[in-house]
Amino acid sequence: MGRNTLLLFLLPEGILYAGFLAMDLSGLGAWSIWPKYAGILLCLAFACLEATRGGDKLVPPALACTALADLFLLVLNRHYLLGVAIFLVVQILYLLRLRRAGTDSALWLRSGLALLLALGVYWLGMASPLNLLVCLYFSQLLSNACLAWSVKGRSGRLFALGLTLFVGCDVCVGLFNLSGLVPDPLYQFARVGMWLFYLPSQVLIALSACPRKEC
Numbered sequence: 517m518g519r520n521t522l523l524l525f526l527l528p529e530g531i532l533y534a535g536f537l538a539m540d541l542s543g544l545g546a547w548s549i550w551p552k553y554a555g556i557l558l559c560l561a562f563a564c565l566e567a568t569r570g571g572d573k574l575v576p577p578a579l580a581c582t583a584l585a586d587l588f589l590l591v592l593n594r595h596y597l598l599g600v601a602i603f604l605v606v607q608i609l610y611l612l613r614l615r616r617a618g619t620d621s622a623l624w625l626r627s628g629l630a631l632l633l634a635l636g637v638y639w640l641g642m643a644s645p646l647n648l649l650v651c652l653y654f655s656q657l658l659s660n661a662c663l664a665w666s667v668k669g670r671s672g673r674l675f676a677l678g679l680t681l682f683v684g685c686d687v688c689v690g691l692f693n694l695s696g697l698v699p700d701p702l703y704q705f706a707r708v709g710m711w712l713f714y715l716p717s718q719v720l721i722a723l724s725a726c727p728r729k730e731c
Contacts, residue, residue: 629655678720
């Protein structure tokens with residue numbers, strides 16, 4: 517990964533990041549959709565380029581699914597069940613990447629977290645097909661984030677940090693959708709925090725796809 521390639525990736529990402537955060541903080545969130553989505557597409561393009569140079573081959577399809585999910589959830593703002601289902605596919609691809617790196621599947625952790633989250637949703641009286649699917653998806657993301665920290669090497673650390681920030685994003689999404697149950701300052705942080713964590717998470721995951729010798 518040459519310095520010029522890295523610069524051509526990180527500089528536009530930084531500009532897009534600063535731009536949409538400024539919009540979100542100034543109450544212009546409706547205008548921030550396209551710079552946010554452009555940042556995700558740029559991550560996909562970078563990962564595809566690195567794959568052609570000998571980098572990870574699972575990250576590009578995972579980021580392609582991420583972009584497709586965000587098309588429904590962010591751009592179109594509909595078909596939420598389908599969008600979350602696609603994000604679940606993303607986590608399955610990341611599990612395959614972790615297994616290839618030598619980690620355990622941790623099925624006990626995945627099933628236990630899914631069950632606990634589902635019980636929590638039932639306790640809150642919010643059980644629905646969408647919310648139960650979210651429980652399954654988030655349990656897989658959280659499990660992947662925990663397992664990723666056992667992967668050695670710079671690429672593994674970038675991937676682990678990216679997934680951890682991904683968790684932070686989705687915690688903010690959850691808080692944002694519990695507006696009547698959380699204090700207003702926490703709700704306001706979550707409103708901005710979703711993408712405060714999300715784009716950096718995808719940038720780090722894309723960077724983790726660079727060829728092993730360059731990581």
